[in-house]
Amino acid sequence: MTKRDTGFLLIGLGIGLTLALLVINEVFKSLIGGARLESYSIDRAMIVIPALLLLAGVVLLLWKPRRQRVMIEYRVTKYDPALRDARGAYIADEWTSMADIGREFGGVVLTDDEYRRVEQAYINSAVAFLQEGGLNSLTVKGLENHKEHALEFGEGSVLSLEQAGDIIRRILREEFWCRLECRGGFAHFGWDYYMYIGVPHRCPEAEHLAEGLGLYPEKFTSPYKEKS
Numbered sequence: 001m002t003k004r005d006t007g008f009l010l011i012g013l014g015i016g017l018t019l020a021l022l023v024i025n026e027v028f029k030s031l032i033g034g035a036r037l038e039s040y041s042i043d044r045a046m047i048v049i050p051a052l053l054l055l056a057g058v059v060l061l062l063w064k065p066r067r068q069r070v071m072i073e074y075r076v077t078k079y080d081p082a083l084r085d086a087r088g089a090y091i092a093d094e095w096t097s098m099a100d101i102g103r104e105f106g107g108v109v110l111t112d113d114e115y116r117r118v119e120q121a122y123i124n125s126a127v128a129f130l131q132e133g134g135l136n137s138l139t140v141k142g143l144e145n146h147k148e149h150a151l152e153f154g155e156g157s158v159l160s161l162e163q164a165g166d167i168i169r170r171i172l173r174e175e176f177w178c179r180l181e182c183r184g185g186f187a188h189f190g191w192d193y194y195m196y197i198g199v200p201h202r203c204p205e206a207e208h209l210a211e212g213l214g215l216y217p218e219k220f221t222s223p224y225k226e227k228s
Helices: 002-030 039-064 110-132 161-172 202-213
Strands: 072-077 137-144 158-160 179-184 186-192 194-199 216-219
Touching: 002 039, 039 110, 072 110, 072 158, 110 194, 110 202, 137 161, 137 186, 158 161, 161 179, 161 186, 202 216
Parallel strands: none
Antiparallel strands: 072 194, 072 216, 137 158, 137 179, 179 186, 186 194
């Protein structure tokens, strides 16, 4: 039986009981010559049950549960999905850290300028996704600062997207690590220059921007979500 069917059933029972009580009340009145019943409180109490049934039925018919928020999650990286094996592992020779500047990958030396270009592409893409998703601020969670860098924020600090951009830069440079989260979205970062973005809905403009910056946005669940 559906919620709608149950609602109509309760309303029907409420109406039926109300009519039955009215008939019984009229019968009693006729039997005692129209005099009032001995206890008006009992008469009123009897009507409570059908009234509650009617109310419950109406509530069931009108109540609509809030839709559960379905977050859209992306993996946004510089790694071409076409260069992954059957298990999803990236097979090309590729740099994965700021510490790789000056080293050769696939016959090309990673320069400081190239590193900074890609770094900025990550930051711009993350902010674009969050903005298009309607998110204005992020909270610092799970802060790890093993290198003891001086920080202007701490666990639980709320950051604007502009502030978050600088935090993302420092996370990518492996100065410290944290999750940036809010209700309806997040920015997570993993080893080897992986970035994960969560937003309340698909962000086609941000997808296009990321692709134009040489990145690959893919639908992918973040492995860094805190377990409930």
